[in-house]
Amino acid sequence: MSAESTPEPGIPGESVISSRSRRAGGRRRKPRSGRRKGLVIAAWTAAGIVVLGGSGAGYLYVKLNGNLKSVDIDQALGADRPEKADNGSENILVLGSDTRSGRNGKLGGGADDGSARSDTAMIVHLYRGHKKADVVSIPRDTIIDRPECTDPKGEDHPAAHGAMFNSAYSTGGAACAVKTVESMTGLRMDHYLEVDFSGFQKLIDELGGVEVTTTKNIEDPDSHLDLKAGTHRLNGRQALGLVRTRHGVGDGSDLGRIQLQQAFLKALVDQVKDVGLLTSPKKLYDLADTATKTVTTDSGLGSVNALMSFAAGLKSISANNMHMVTMPVRYDPADPNRVIVQKAKARMVWDALKNDRPIPKSATQGTATGEAKGVVTS
Template identity: 80%
Template sequence: MSAESTPESGIPGESGTAGPRHRAKGRRRKPRGRRKGLLIMAWTAAGIVVLGGTGAGYVYFKLNGNIKSVDIDSALGTDRPTKVDNGSENILVLGSDTRSGGSNEKLGGGIDDGSARSDTAMVVHVYEGHKKASVVSIPRDTIVDRPECTDTKGDTHDAADGVMFNSAYSTGGAACAVKTVESLSGIRMDHYLEVDFSGFQKLIDELGGVTVTTTKDIDDPDSHLDLKAGTHDLDGEQALGLVRTRHGVGDGSDLGRIQLQQAFIKALINQVKHVDLFGNPTKLYDLANTATKAVTTDSDLGSVNKLMAFANGLKGISSSRMHMVTMPVEYDPADANRVIVEEAKAKQVWTALKNDKAIPKSATKGTATGEAGGVVSDS
């Protein structure tokens, strides 16, 4: 059962297993290897900024100073897909692993090489009226032809054929990631949101954890996570372990991890709706402070006021009105650890979004899924 065929998967439920609810006891082993971020958390963080924006004076300037932004439009110039004036918006949401010291260095496996990597990418398409959305996950292991691009420092990076998708970010940062996604999809990205590992973990802790139900045991020493089938209240470290695990469930692929991420996102969105932030001003500020520190945006969203206005336009979208799919891919015949774009089916996805239409079921039917669907579920 795939995430595409079960759009409600990942919403926390009160049943689904006979086991008792318990605080998960994740293995506290030293993390190693690459750590996987959850990109859509940038969107959730934007929603929290809406709440944090109720303050004034010092609070406003403090939060405003937290936000990092990049001028992607200036870097990429005019050689881009045309903006579509149909009331919809497309947002590229990335999760990054910046290894230049601090907590991200620890989460990235203790390697302080000054580099940055994107390990999850999602195109969020908000339909006209802003009452529903489609989310298309792009596997980091997808082999693509990366276009020439100019980064926000003005440096130009040569095109490269047959490279992994996530090399775009590590080569030229946000601007080159956007350029590559636009090349793949033929769709203009209206906005860019990025969240890092440490920000994700801290935000989950500030929220008091997230409740999920696992239908199967998950045991992955690499992500220091050991969960029995049942309902768990995950703290930030455990939540990060869940969304980054590859070898604990399914076939150990990046595709399987994407299904876990999509299910977790729906659980998170549903839980956030029930948090009484206005009844606790201290918690409200702490969440807003953490969220604004965690995100990097495009320059059009680079202030509290702009981010608030943007997030206000999204807050009516519930998890039940989010259709989540993975970009249609197939396993690379030359390397079973990589995938390649299923061109005809992927075109159906991008054409639907460009025309502000629903993604047809035929676009994802029969594509590679990673065999991890239904591991996190509400039933």
């Protein structure tokens, strides 16, 4: 299936939500569950450790350190990988997995079968100096060629042609997801962050919720979401519903949902500056405790010290200097529930990031958006 065989549709450009945080008290596709964000969680973790460490609370530090889960991506993938950039930039693969076990099964609305797929995938490119970032979303339904992978149990899986992108995670876990992204892009993923459903919901509640204004009614029973046009202060469950909804907005595609996710991420980044955490040590600890239980990292970020150092380097990045796009794709003529990479345009994106340059507008112009733009605003 050639990405150049039909006219090029589909990329959201800038985000469709821009919000402030406050204290909270023709469809193309079947609706599915959605997912969440890890970069902001790392920043909150770092904030918690800075304050708690400064107060000499060694016990709390040890407890938070014990919460973290990590995966040794370097050992799993070996040396046959793209080289690290030598220009001071970094790439982080951020995944949200839709695991159907425990609390996540209830939140996701699916069967509790213990399976998992990467439901949200973003490449976060930190420019040299870490003062600005580009975020490139990868639609979960993208048809790709998955490389051969070894799963966490040591079982080998042969390469697959015409696989869905999110099957890489379910096939071989975090390492296979990273290997697949590196194979697609030619970019080295310097770090890996993964977040789950239930942790996201709790974090939003502990952060005080998020205020958004909807320009249209959004109703999606599968996502437990019912918002009339107007201003709302979303709690964790509502926020999760917003970033999960597919058929509640636009054309029901994953591209429309990605627009909501990107916009909501910007809202969370803005929230960091608005919540007075330093006035409440307990609130600060609760956030750090939830964050470290929620996130899974690569081994390079697998301690609170490493996570603290990493997140402290992101303090200059605000929503205003985060540019968000979606990997250039078009709908698959053989199946409108799938998308295909627009290879020439995607190469423009990956080349820009590799050389630490802004993504050219021409890489993301003139294509479909999922028709959800402007549904939620500040």
